[in-house]
Amino acid sequence: MAMCEHLTEAGDPEARTPEGCEECLAAGGRWVHLRRCLSCGHVGCCDSSPGKHATAHFRATGHPVVRSYEPGETWCWCYADSQMG
Template identity: 75%
Template sequence: MAICEHLSHADDPAAQTPEGCAECLASGSRWVHLRRCLECGHVGCCDSSPNKHATQHFHSTGHPVIQSFEAGEEWRWCFVDNQMA
């Protein structure tokens, strides 16, 4: 299976909030794992977290690709094509 266009053209921006999920930090909420948007650097929490901010970020912005923001993990996910790389 070929890698989708979004994954093959994803950038590598700096994390906007390297200390954690931007929305959870602002509200005092908690997260399970972190994901970084590869278009703007937004850091959001995963879908196992109560607020699912990474997915909410995709729905509000249309930015298609996230990367795990966990130590030792390099995988990327395209929301548009439901594909991992």
Template identity: 70%
Template structure:
């Protein structure tokens, strides 16, 4: 399997919040957090009720997220469905 170019080229923007931006605004909760590596948006994972990280991808098309959980540094490309 070849490596994903989006994963290779992903940036490292500063996080825009300390929790899921939409959940904080709406007063809802999340399970785990993901950081968009295009703009720094922090969204909740797909195990969370609102799946804001994936919703962000569908809304703006930024392909790569990274876990925003302490001790985790894996990345995921939505376009190619690859972890890096």
């Protein structure tokens, strides 16, 4: 399977909240793993976290690609095409 266009065209913006999930930090919540939006740099928590803020960000903005924001991980995920890159 060829990589989707969202993954091949994804940017690499700076993290807006390098210390953790933007919404969890604001609300005093917690997260399991972090994801960084490759459209705007939003840092949100994964779907194993109570807030599921990375997926909520995709649903609210349509920004399709996130990259793992965990040390040593470089994989990406396209929500629009359900494809890993």
